[in-house]
Amino acid sequence: QDASAAAAAAAKAAAMAKPNVVVLATGGTIAGAGASAANSATYTAAKVPVDKLLAGLPELANVANVKGEQVFQIASESFANDNLLTLAKRVSQLAKQADVDGIVITHGTDTLAETAYFLSLTVHTDKPIAVVGSMRPGTALSADGALNLLSAVSVAASKDAKGKGVLITMNDQIQSARDTNKDVNIETRAFQSQWGSLGMVVEGKNYWFRAPVKRHTTQSEFNIDDITSLPSVEIVYSYGNVQPTAVQALAAAGAKAIIHAGTGNGSVANRMVEPLRQVQAQGVTIVRSSRVPYGFVLRNAEQPDDKYDWVVAHDMRPEKARILTMLALAKGANTKELQRMFWEY
């Protein structure tokens, strides 16, 4: 009797000593299933419920006390603004709980970086938040989801990941939500940042090499607890022979800002300048970004931004410029404030 009571007490003490991590599941390939083990790219995303994902990974129990919550079960290309708001509000609530040490979000990889950036801008906490997905479904040979998830939980459970903002943990890398993007669409080294990874997670230990210098989480002026809706901010892609039809249609449909995904250094075709200025005169904010993945857009280089009162997106991809612009406009920011935000976040 005494021996089993002592064993139970020891087990309880061991569980209490371990960090508590909540896994918020949203779907994606990490919850995907294919017809055969040879299907690494042909499968259905968002199939496997979070309880099953966690049960299939008993190694998690050595790292943390893990609880799962199914927030959505969708492929991430179908994420909408409502999903961002619901998810960020839940993350914020959990982060305030004394019995939560870290949070993991499982997510499809297609828009994972957008969600991660949104969370890094809106959730006020220094607790680790790790966003994770996979490139192959769990049914495939060399599936990457299980190790990615174990690494995400281990990063979220670690004290040394505190205060580093929202992290993307894929392929053994620990990356910053801000400037990491899905740059390869079929290999497990999918996520890259032109400024490099923050570190690596190997066998449950973090190895850090850098820290983010841009404002995030506790230093952010945006707070999900105060946000109830997001304005329509849309993207227009540029290419040879581009026509103003899309810009005009989006403005007519009520867009509050247009992110112009320009060529090169955010350059704008002659025939697009006047249409952009016309919709701007109707109240649409114009942000110049680039369709080129690396480098950054310089103010007043390709276009006279000061003269036109246009904003440049710095090194933000068009889809991430959209996230920051939505949050800025939701707060009533003008173009000067929005430009400052692009330098600071």
Ligand SMILES: NC(=O)C[C@H](N)C(=O)O
């Ligand atoms: N690898 C993936 O997760 C891709 C999938 N289409 C998604 O984003 O949900």
